[in-house]
Amino acid sequence: MAEAQRTPTVIADGVHITYTVHGGHPGGRGGATAALGRMLNRRPAPAGRKVHAVRGVSFVAHRGEAIGLIGSNGSGKSTLLKAIAGLQPVDRGAIHTQGQPSLLGVNAALMDDLTGERNVILGGLAMGMSRTEIRERYDGIVDFSGINEKDDAISRPMRTYSSGMGARLRFSIAAARSHDVLLIDEALSTGDARFRRRSQRRIDELRAEAGTVFLVSHSNSTITETCERALWLEAGTLRMDGPAKEVVAAYEEFTARPGTEKANK
Template identity: 45%
Template sequence: MSSLSGSKKSVPTPGITVRVENLSISYRTTFERVPTFKNAITRFGRGQRAVKEIKALKNVTFDVPDGTFLGIIGSNGAGKSTLMRSIAGILPPNEGRIEVNGRISPLLSLGVGFNANLSGRENITLGGLAAGLSRREVADRAEAVTEFAGIEEFIDAPMRTYSSGMYSRLAFSVAVHMDPDILMIDEALSAGDAAFKTKAAEKMQELRDNARAMFLVSHSMASITQLCNRAIWLHKGQLMMEGEPKEVIDKYNEFLKVGPSAVTLEDL
């Protein structure tokens, strides 16, 4: 069990795989302002750097009981990937607490953590070790990972030479072959061609029988409906709704048609 917190650690909650309490995450980004004519002259044409604070998540709270397959939906910039990264332990909370009970095999943005200068085989080893497996356990899975990704003849080449499809297929294969308690996938089913998408979907169905929980971020409402038994909808860092996938998707689609007005936000 691991716990990320803005305060203190706590004991595991029985029957809960992941608990998110009042989670808020913000970060700062810089951008260059367009200078006025006067400033451009005094600064020799250089722009002026400005800092902007982005509130990616705002007081998000929900539980993920054992056996939950959670779909996460929302438009670009809603905070979906930030939420996934925080649960995976990559982004610490500014406020709130995350409780995780189990081993996570994250597939975040298709292969985050891979080293493009290393070979595919070496990255399989790194991915397995990061997932908590021993070198022997990783070695036992390496052939199956390579075969599933369909890159046997390229496995010892540096990953910088891989096409985007090869890179994505290997990332997916590593994630799903490491016996995770908690599987986290961010748009992974868009990886590869139609044949690989079918194989990936079948593997996901297989993992449902063994994983304690699954998180799926996707713009494909069909994937959310098919694979998930629970869904949440995020909008500009706020949790708008949690419930059965069809109910959440229907409300989300209705929202998109009406537009994000203040009245709509209040009603939902």
């Protein structure tokens, strides 16, 4: 194995993550209706439900790797990414990172009422780029996103964008600079095949620039085309860690079993 691949960038050591879910169940007397009732009657809010989202997960990621995270809905993939990015506290165990991880960089910073152009500037600043760097990379970011191919969408407010257009612009901003660790949650499931190919090439470039890429996607083909390694999380536990094609094949066999879909709801 090459030296670059043997340099650890992320170490997860027996990580446990829990969080609390507040509110009632959909369809019942819960959510906003229940909250309003408590306010009018001055009743205290009920205790939240504890969710043990990640259970004792351990792995080591190396510089130059692209690692896919797969698993059923609610298996802990996005929670684990947030923990690696430092946005979600760990209850037990530890996560060690080299450099600064970026969770697709700019989701929280972009504002729906601002134009795409203003959001490119805002997102670039949020990722630590100078205004000069943003000006130099602006045309490339817009061209990469492809949102201007049919009309001048970059000059319209982002609230007028489809979810796919917004995701493509976010990825384009985040991919405009190199990252020690780039964490991508579902961004590549949007857009046409041409955009996905551009995204995969950019991920390869980021890896070549000595970064590490984590990718969460419900598209197994995206995982096998983009990543050489995959982690399979199920009910918060790490079921398998290995070559992407082998892990995806095992996961697909698991999901094809009778009763699996019902059990995972």
